[in-house]
Amino acid sequence: MSQAADQPEPPPDPDIRTAPVRPALSSSLPTPLDLIDHSRPRSIKFAVWLWVLGALAGLAVLAYFGTRFPDVRDAVRQTVRDDNPTRSAASVDRIVNTIMAVTFGLIVVPPVLILLLTPFMACRRNGARILLAIVGVPAPLVATVAVALMTVDTGVHPVGPALAVSAQAVLVASGLIAMFRPKANAWYRSRPLRP
Numbered sequence: 065m066s067q068a069a070d071q072p073e074p075p076p077d078p079d080i081r082t083a084p085v086r087p088a089l090s091s092s093l094p095t096p097l098d099l100i101d102h103s104r105p106r107s108i109k110f111a112v113w114l115w116v117l118g119a120l121a122g123l124a125v126l127a128y129f130g131t132r133f134p135d136v137r138d139a140v141r142q143t144v145r146d147d148n149p150t151r152s153a154a155s156v157d158r159i160v161n162t163i164m165a166v167t168f169g170l171i172v173v174p175p176v177l178i179l180l181l182t183p184f185m186a187c188r189r190n191g192a193r194i195l196l197a198i199v200g201v202p203a204p205l206v207a208t209v210a211v212a213l214m215t216v217d218t219g220v221h222p223v224g225p226a227l228a229v230s231a232q233a234v235l236v237a238s239g240l241i242a243m244f245r246p247k248a249n250a251w252y253r254s255r256p257l258r259p
Contacts, residue, residue: 105248106247107242108242111239112183112186114239114242115185116182117235118231119179120175121231121235122203122207125171125229128222128225132222144160170209174200175203178200178203178236185243188252190252196243197244204229207228211226
């Protein structure tokens, strides 16, 4: 006996015209997610603008730092030399470069992180909202330290950077409050899970 005789014949291919009608894949009943208002609350829209303006106020301090960079560098160099006159020139340059790099980092990093995280917060990413709060709260304090480092022994009392730091503090605090309002919290909690 051959193996072909043992196997039954395959059924003929069904014709599309004779195939049964497939039932609909969805129901006409609303799901709980359909009942939730998914539009972005006004407090989140407002928080986005507050965070962006707060970051721009922090970058205004950077602009001031850029205009005062040579004066600040010379003042820091003189302070380091006065602190210990026996230091070598290479040692003084290393200390001055470290202080200037730390000051620059303190000015640049928080506003840039705020500008990077704000769109994700606006797109309903709760992790970005939490990171924004973690980065945003110390940002005005960090900018204050940077302004203090810029004015060490320079004899200049900058009103502009002080106002920018104050504006940043107010904007960040307002953005933080707006971001955690009850409607905003409900909006973040109602985010549908991705598959």
